[in-house]
Amino acid sequence: MEFMPNFRLHRPSQLTDAIAAKAEAESLYLAGGTDMLVNVRRGIEQPKHLVDLSAVAELKRRRDDADGLTLGSGLTLAEIAADDVIAARYPAVAQAARAVAGPTHQAYGTLGGNLCLDTRCLFYNQSEWWRKSNDYCLKERGDICHVAPGGKRCFAAFSGDVAPALIVYDAEVTLTGPDGTRRIPLEKLYRNDGMAHLTLKPGEILAAVHLPATHAGDPSSYEKARIRGSIDFPLAGVAVRLKLAADGTVADLAVALTAVNPYPHRITGTDAYKGKRLDTALLDALRDQVRKQAKPMRTTTVAPWYRRRVVGAIARRLTAELAGFTE
Amino acid sequence: MPLDQHKTILNCTVNGREHIRAVPDNLLLVDYLREHLGLTGTKIGCDGGECGCCTVLVDGIARHACLTLAAVCEDKAVETIESLDTRGRLAPIQRGFHEKLGAQCGFCTPGMVMAAEGLLRTNPDPSEDEIRAGLAANICRCTGYVKIIEAVQAAAKELRHE
Structure with a gap:
């Protein structure tokens, strides 16, 4: 038998019941569980209550109207990847959903789960025995960070694939909790802290994602570097949205990264490229800018210098491909 | 308990x-x-x-x-x-693995077979790329995957009565 902490499982069918159940002490929301149940099995999370969201129909809704596309957080990654409307209007989002782990994970892993994914680190995502042998770490039970010893900050990397693809389209999220509902830009869901990277208030649930019509149809793509092409979390991931003007100059460029910071990072300063011709010099400048803003730490088996180089290279190549630019 | x-x-x-x-x-x-x-x-x-x-x-x-x-x-x-079997008679996907030597040590085989069965139910005529993508969440350390892909192709062919 596998180790599992003793918890009570709640299976609400209404969102309000889910939020009420979450009021129990030491409780966690459970969506697909592809990452969370791994952490529960390893003793990283030891909840007293698990609130399973798989029976909440409200979280599986999808609405397409003049404002854009609204996706319930309970839609599976496979459903996002297979959605023709998403593929046509927001291609990077479909590509990112298809890049999460393997097909089996995508079939029950959810959009909301991928956005609320716990941050990851070589010293954290390990068995109980492994972590104990290392005196645990700052993020969990311990008081030392093995990535940056002496530091008081946690550098565990946010490693969700879908967030950067949504961020380049200025997606927003609806959060529902005991005190009501609020809607914020997806970027504001995150903060630069590997230990507490989500800005969710206690009991709040990410209920839906809104993809605005503003940039719908802009060409975009997502790509990640990983150890095994078939299943792994990203070592570095990049989403690029590029709109060219009729004269071939850059009308709009948005780039967002994952797995190289404790939060999905939108590259700042890309407005400077507007109106400029997309050429080798521009691509080189973009690559350098991406490398500079990515802050990979020693949180994976692959060295930070490589991830910084690869994240810049992917951003440069995706942008060139979207522009149809060949050197 | x-x-x-x-x-x-x-x-x-x-x-x-x-x-x-x-x-x-x-x-x-x-x-x-x-x-x-x-x-x-x-x-x-x-x-x-x-x-x-x-x-x-x-x-x-x-x-x-x-x-x-x-x-x-x-x-x-x-x-x-x-x-999968019917009173000891192998299902097409099992026969594929048996005849094409899709199993070596056999430990990954039950999961691999079920993933392949799930794939063939939604896509009865998968290309090699679709088989590779469909089984990407299953790891085999023995076969190098070539024989597994042949096994799925053989089962798909049998299911299509070719």
């Missing part, structure tokens, strides 16, 4: 048979299958959803039994490797 163990009455169909049992809330589907129902064909290979050895079908879709709580399978139909 501790006295304060939370339990749920689980009503689910496993390999065509309805089971109604009280199961601990924290029981994983893989342990329900192996320890409670004695269906040891489903394997536990890793602790992190990486290997795919525990793959079963839940309502016809491949799913990791080691990352699924048994109680979440309420009113669902679970199929394991034990369900």
Whole structure:
């Protein structure tokens, strides 16, 4: 038998019941569980209550109207990847959903789960025995960070694939909790802290994602570097949205990264490229800018210098491909 | 089992048979299958959803039994490797693995076969790329995958009556 902490499982069918159940002490929301149940099995999370969201129909809704596309957080990654409307209007989002782990994970892993994914680190995502042998770490039970010893900050990397693809389209999220509902830009869901990277208030649930019509149809793509092409979390991931003007100059460029910071990072300063011709010099400048803003730490088996180089290279190549630019 | 163990009455169909049992809330589907129902064909290979050895079908879709709580399978139909044959006669996907030597040590095979079965139900005529993509969540350390792909192609061909 596998180790599992003793918890009570709640299976609400209404969102309000889910939020009420979450009021129990030491409780966690459970969506697909592809990452969370791994952490529960390893003793990283030891909840007293698990609130399973798989029976909440409200979280599986999808609405397409003049404002854009609204996706319930309970839609599976496979459903996002297979959605023709998403593929046509927001291609990077479909590509990112298809890049999460393997097909089996995508079939029950959810959009909301991928956005609320716990941050990851070589010293954290390990068995109980492994972590104990290392005196645990700052993020969990311990008081030392093995990535940056002496530091008081946690550098565990946010490693969700879908967030950067949504961020380049200025997606927003609806959060529902005991005190009501609020809607914020997806970027504001995150903060630069590997230990507490989500800005969710206690009991709040990410209920839906809104993809605005503003940039719908802009060409975009997502790509990640990983150890095994078939299943792994990203070592570095990049989403690029590029709109060219009729004269071939850059009308709009948005780039967002994952797995190289404790939060999905939108590259700042890309407005400077507007109106400029997309050429080798521009691509080189973009690559350098991406490398500079990515802050990979020693949180994976692959060295930070490589991830910084690869994240810049992917951003440069995706942008060139979207522009149809060949050197 | 501790006295304060939370339990749920689980009503689910496993390999065509309805089971109604009280199961601990924290029981994983893989342990329900192996320890409670004695269906040891489903394997536990890793602790992190990486290997795919525990793959079963839940309502016809491949799913990791080691990352699924048994109680979440309420009113669902679970199929394991034990369900495929008909009175000892191999199913096409099993025959494919047998005849094309798709199994070597055999440990990944139950999960691999169930993932392939799930794939063929949705896509009866997959290309090699579609087979590779469809089985990407299943790891085999022996065969190098070539024989596994041939096994799935052979089964698909048989199912199409070619």
